[in-house]
Amino acid sequence: xxxxxxxxxxxxxxxxxxxxxxxxxxxxxxxxxxxxxxxxxxxxxxxxxxxxxxxxxxxxxxxxxxxxxxxxxxxxxxxxxxxxxxxxxxxxxxxxxxxxxxxxx
Amino acid sequence: xxxxxxxxxxxxxxxxxxxxxxxxxxxxxxxxxxxxxxxxxxxxxxxxxxxxxxxxxxxxxxxxxxxxxxxxxxxxxxxxxxxxxxxxxxxxxxxxxxxxxxxxxxxxxxxxxxxxxxxxxxxxxxxxxxxxxxxxxxxxxxxxxxxxxxxxxxxxxxxxx
Numbered sequence: 001x002x003x004x005x006x007x008x009x010x011x012x013x014x015x016x017x018x019x020x021x022x023x024x025x026x027x028x029x030x031x032x033x034x035x036x037x038x039x040x041x042x043x044x045x046x047x048x049x050x051x052x053x054x055x056x057x058x059x060x061x062x063x064x065x066x067x068x069x070x071x072x073x074x075x076x077x078x079x080x081x082x083x084x085x086x087x088x089x090x091x092x093x094x095x096x097x098x099x100x101x102x103x104x105x
Numbered sequence: 106x107x108x109x110x111x112x113x114x115x116x117x118x119x120x121x122x123x124x125x126x127x128x129x130x131x132x133x134x135x136x137x138x139x140x141x142x143x144x145x146x147x148x149x150x151x152x153x154x155x156x157x158x159x160x161x162x163x164x165x166x167x168x169x170x171x172x173x174x175x176x177x178x179x180x181x182x183x184x185x186x187x188x189x190x191x192x193x194x195x196x197x198x199x200x201x202x203x204x205x206x207x208x209x210x211x212x213x214x215x216x217x218x219x220x221x222x223x224x225x226x227x228x229x230x231x232x233x234x235x236x237x238x239x240x241x242x243x244x245x246x247x248x249x250x251x252x253x254x255x256x257x258x259x260x261x262x263x264x265x266x
Contacts (some may be wrong), residue, residue: 003169004256006228011164037177037248040232042123044179044202046209047248050177050236054250058171075226080169082252084234092236 001066002076003104009076012103018072022097023064027057028090054094058082061096074100127179131201138208150226150255154224158260161199165261170226171254172213175236176206189194206251214253222259230254 002009027044029037029050037047069077080098087093149156158164182198191194210231218226233251249258 002167004167004228004231005169005254006167006256010155010167010227010256010258040121041177041248042126043130043178044123044127044177044182045134047175047177050248050250051173054173054175055264058173058252062169078252081233082254084232084250086234086236 001069001074001097003062003066003080004076005080006081007079009078009101011104012014012076012105014078014101014103016074016102018069018074018100018102020097021065021068021072021074021077022095023068024093024095025040025054025057025060025064026087026091026093029053053056054092057092057094058096061094065096065098066085069098069100072100074102076101076103078103120184123180127181130179131205134205134209138205138212141212141216142208145212145219148215148219148223148225150211150218150229152216152229156225156227156258161263162262163261165259166210166249167223167256167258168221169215169254170214170221170223170257171252172215172217173195173250173252174206174209174213176202176209176248177246178250179200186203202249203233203251206233206249209252210253215254221257223259226255226257228255 004010008014036049040047059070065077077098077100081094085093085095178198182202186196186198211229214226214229231251231253233249236248236250
């Protein structure tokens with residue numbers, strides 16, 4: 001599966017469109033991580049626990065999007081966008097969406 | 106001793122410690138950012154959708170690359186920023202926070218592109234969002250997430266025909 005946030009896959013042409021595909025996941029932080037982060041908050045700098053958490057969540061959202069594209073028979077997703085919204089206190093939704101297409105040279 | 110006085114003393118010490126350690130962490134981070142930026146200069150990242158392909162070269166593979174980081178300011182800077190909010194104006198503490206976050210995120214997206222053998226990144230986008238703390242009262246900011254993503258492109262020499 002070719003993923004791209006450009007309108008088309010560089011060097012290839014789009015042969016068919018399958019519409020918008022998306023994937024999302026809602027994650028909450030766990031207490032241990034939050035405790036560590038609030039300690040780190042005293043001194044500033046990178047909050048590694050949160051970086052990892054968001055990384056995992058974004059990967060999962062992407063994976064779900066890819067699965068949906070695969071089930072449609074696409075071999076690429078173009079024009080991918082991400083969005084993050086905080087659903088409730090301490091929980092965030094990570095959302096990835098794009099256009100499923102079939103490309104070839 | 107008066108308990109109120111002790112409280113003020115403890116708060117002062119906490120601010121001082123946060124200032125010293127926070128400034129040290131920031132200096133170290135900037136040193137690392139500058140060094141890695143120098144190392145990755147050869148890998149261009151642009152926000153336009155496509156780069157002209159040099160004569161005799163073709164697009165090979167391409168793929169989505171991303172890098173992100175969650176950063177926060179130290180206790181001292183948060184305190185100073187709080188004072189600043191009384192009078193308004195420029196809050197330098199948060200400007201340097203966003204600068205650190207963005208540069209780190211761009212570095213990470215470039216590092217991923219380099220790892221995967223791409224020659225350049227096109228259509229680079231930057232997004233940031235505030236992470237709220239999990240405290241019930243909703244006070245305090247846990248951090249700011251900066252996300253950088255784009256499409257890595259790889260070129261190959263056109264077969265002679």
